[in-house]
Amino acid sequence: MKVDVAIIGAGPSGLTAAIEMIENGLTVAVIDEYYRPGGRLLGQHYEDPKAAPDQRVWNGKNIADQLEKKARGLGVHIFTNVTAWSVSEKWKIHLSHPKINMIVSKVLLLATGSAEKALPIPGWTLPGGISIGAAQTFTNLHRVAVGEKVLIAGIDPLSLSVMIEMKNAGIDVAGMVLPPISPASGNHHTPVQTVARLKDVAGLAPNSFIRTFGKYALAWFPRLIAHALRFNFLKVNGVPIHLRKSIVRIEGSEQVEAVILQSVSADGKPVGQAERMEVDAVCLSAGLYPLVDLAETTGCTLVDIPELGGVIPLHGPDMTTTINGLFVAGNITGIEGAKVAIAQGQLAAVSILKSLGKNGSITVQEAKMEMEKARIQSPLRFLPNIDEGRTKLNKLWEKEGVI
Amino acid sequence: MLSNSYRLDQTEQKTIEFYFNHEKLIGYDGEPIAASLLANGIKTIRTCEITGENRGIFCGIGHCYECRAEVDGVPNVRTCLTPNREGIEVFSSNPSLNKGELENES
Ligand SMILES: Cc1cc2nc3c(=O)[nH]c(=O)nc-3n(C[C@H](O)[C@H](O)[C@H](O)COP(=O)(O)OP(=O)(O)OC[C@H]3O[C@@H](n4cnc5c(N)ncnc54)[C@H](O)[C@@H]3O)c2cc1C
Ligand code: FES
Numbered sequence: 001m002k003v004d005v006a007i008i009g010a011g012p013s014g015l016t017a018a019i020e021m022i023e024n025g026l027t028v029a030v031i032d033e034y035y036r037p038g039g040r041l042l043g044q045h046y047e048d049p050k051a052a053p054d055q056r057v058w059n060g061k062n063i064a065d066q067l068e069k070k071a072r073g074l075g076v077h078i079f080t081n082v083t084a085w086s087v088s089e090k091w092k093i094h095l096s097h098p099k100i101n102m103i104v105s106k107v108l109l110l111a112t113g114s115a116e117k118a119l120p121i122p123g124w125t126l127p128g129g130i131s132i133g134a135a136q137t138f139t140n141l142h143r144v145a146v147g148e149k150v151l152i153a154g155i156d157p158l159s160l161s162v163m164i165e166m167k168n169a170g171i172d173v174a175g176m177v178l179p180p181i182s183p184a185s186g187n188h189h190t191p192v193q194t195v196a197r198l199k200d201v202a203g204l205a206p207n208s209f210i211r212t213f214g215k216y217a218l219a220w221f222p223r224l225i226a227h228a229l230r231f232n233f234l235k236v237n238g239v240p241i242h243l244r245k246s247i248v249r250i251e252g253s254e255q256v257e258a259v260i261l262q263s264v265s266a267d268g269k270p271v272g273q274a275e276r277m278e279v280d281a282v283c284l285s286a287g288l289y290p291l292v293d294l295a296e297t298t299g300c301t302l303v304d305i306p307e308l309g310g311v312i313p314l315h316g317p318d319m320t321t322t323i324n325g326l327f328v329a330g331n332i333t334g335i336e337g338a339k340v341a342i343a344q345g346q347l348a349a350v351s352i353l354k355s356l357g358k359n360g361s362i363t364v365q366e367a368k369m370e371m372e373k374a375r376i377q378s379p380l381r382f383l384p385n386i387d388e389g390r391t392k393l394n395k396l397w398e399k400e401g402v403i
Numbered sequence: 404m405l406s407n408s409y410r411l412d413q414t415e416q417k418t419i420e421f422y423f424n425h426e427k428l429i430g431y432d433g434e435p436i437a438a439s440l441l442a443n444g445i446k447t448i449r450t451c452e453i454t455g456e457n458r459g460i461f462c463g464i465g466h467c468y469e470c471r472a473e474v475d476g477v478p479n480v481r482t483c484l485t486p487n488r489e490g491i492e493v494f495s496s497n498p499s500l501n502k503g504e505l506e507n508e509s
Contacts, residue, residue, distance in 0.1 A: 033465050035435060035484050081484065115466050125469070127446035127459030134463030134483075142438035143411040169411045254457055255446050
């Protein structure tokens with residue numbers, strides 16, 4: 001199959017880009033290995049206090065369905081259940097599809113999103129030990145409980161948000177604890193460090209935080225967490241958030257049966273005896289990183305920018321990379337929320353249109369401004385120093401980028 | 404309509420019958436096989452080829468390959484992103500989980 005633009009990833013950035021480009025005269029194919037389009041949008045369901053009153057509920061599945069319907073209606077070729085293995089020349093995309101094993105395009109847009117970092121604690125491979133993202137997907141998309149009594153290891157904006165979603169769905173969440181604290185790895189999970197990071201969670205503030213803490217929750221939440229350090233835990237939605245307990249290991253013969261927890265001091269030193277808690281599922285949350293596997297096969301320059309979540313393709317403010325005809329959008333450029341991904345999809349699309357001598361519905365400059373707006377409006381911030389990361393990236397781009 | 408304790412709500416979605424290691428189970432048409440299994444309380448999908456330890460879903464989105472199974476004769480299918488259909492036969496790749504019936508067949 002031959003198209004003007006091939007997009008890898010049918011998440012919010014890929015689908016948005018597809019719509020903008022087909023509306024302005026390009027032929028577009030989107031490839032995704034999941035069984036339905038939408039990417040990480042599919043599992044998202046929460047209240048956004050920053051949105052207008054009639055848009056408070058962020059129902060990612062509905063948004064994904066709308067994007068898919070619009071894209072298909074306009075004639076975008078969407079292939080699901082198909083993995084893009086590698087890309088070669090400009091551009092041949094090799095697929096795991098029984099009939100179409102290659103797509104040829106003038107331009108390639110990588111919108112492969114992000115993946116979860118592992119939290120390899122003893123026992124984590126037992127059935128019942130799952131990632132926090134899987135918990136989000138099974139709860140909100142498949143509507144199946146991941147367990148009868150669930151513990152969450154890792155206290156961060158994403159795991160807090162998923163905890164609330166699970167609680168709202170009627171799942172028994174026994175508590176949230178810190179990841180293991182090992183002096184050797186010099187890790188960043190002591191109670192004090194966790195609280196410092198959680199201050200940023202005020203921006204998340206799903207409705208239930210407000211319900212729990214009253215009208216001033218937004219302003220109070222950081223102080224409340226700091227306060228909680230002096231106590232053993234803080235309760236959110238009836239779930240104890242153990243800021244002073246860390247998980248040691250998961251136990252079970254056939255599958256998860258229990259967890260071993262250890263109390264720690266504010267700076268992460270073990271205090272007292274370890275304890276056992278019976279649960280049948282453990283959700284592990286260790287953060288996200290941009291998915292660059294496919295980008296690597298293109299030979300584009302990659303750079304490591306921890307503020308953006310790790311290794312990303314070096315790219316300019318208009319989403320061009322170091323290779324002509326290769327563009328990026330969404331979480332592959334840094335870990336941010338869905339609203340930013342949508343705006344980045346739009347920006348990449350108008351850049352691509354421009355590179356092919358066509359006009360988009362807005363200018364590149366306008367699309368950049370829309371992206372900045374989305375960044376400010378995002379209810380969920382995953383990384384605290386995104387702006388610093390973007391500045392670093394722009395400097396590198398000016399020095400090394402090819403335009 | 405399914406009334407399994409692992410289902411978070413009851414809907415009018417179309418149900419189907421499928422088989423896991425010869426056991427007849429009920430799921431929703433089009434949901435990932437892994438979701439149907441979990442809804443039936445099944446967490447162990449296969450055993451590790453090297454260590455023999457049990458494995459089940461981990462990432463739920465196609466990245467980790469922990470949820471692999473044999474589906475209608477095709478080995479190493481990721482059940483978290485493969486839609487379930489009427490009559491599908493799913494097998495853990497390891498015979499020990501197949502209630503010994505694979506030995507009879509081979
Ligand atoms: C576990 C998790 C939970 C999240 N929760 C939230 C949240 O609650 N709120 C929020 O705002 N943001 C959340 N995010 C951030 C999320 O990444 C963004 O919201 C948004 O979905 C990013 O959009 P995207 O288009 O970049 O990629 P994604 O939505 O991640 O979509 C990428 C798509 O690319 C496909 N893909 C990747 N590689 C290939 C390949 N080689 N071949 C074929 N297909 C491929 C994937 O299957 C996927 O569907 C979460 C992210 C993760 C990983
Ligand atoms: S659970 Fe990770 S690939 Fe299916």
